[in-house]
Amino acid sequence: MKKKFILEGLDCANCAAKIEKAINDLDGVKEATVNFMTQKLVIEGEDEKMPTIIQEAEKIVKNIEPDTIMKKA
Numbered sequence: 001m002k003k004k005f006i007l008e009g010l011d012c013a014n015c016a017a018k019i020e021k022a023i024n025d026l027d028g029v030k031e032a033t034v035n036f037m038t039q040k041l042v043i044e045g046e047d048e049k050m051p052t053i054i055q056e057a058e059k060i061v062k063n064i065e066p067d068t069i070m071k072k073a
Contacts, residue, residue, distance in 0.1 A: 001050050004073035005041040007034065007061065015065045022060045028053055040073065 010016055016036040023032035023041075028049030033042050041061075045053045061070050 001047045002042060002044045003050065003054065005043070005057075006071045006073050007039045007041050007065070008069040008071055010034075010036065010039045010065055010068045012065065018064050019061055022064070023053075023057050026053055026056050032057075041070065 007016075007019075013036045016034040019041070020032055020034040023029060023034075023043060026032075026045075028046040030044045030046070031042075032044070034040070041057070043050075043053060043057060058070050061068055
């Protein structure tokens with residue numbers, strides 16, 4: 001399953017890389033990419049784990065970039 005999100009307010013390329021790495025380390029994630037220029041996050045993961053992956057991804061985004069809002073694309 002693939003889900004796309006907009007990271008509204010993402011203003012740090014280094015933070016985007018940290019977010020991408022942290023989400024890729026989550027259980028059930030096949031691949032996660034963060035594009036700093038377009039502020040897009042794409043998560044590909046196991047269907048049954050996707051709700052948990054999304055919850056954890058939101059926490060990661062908030063920890064690294066507190067002012068960034070993760071919205072469905």
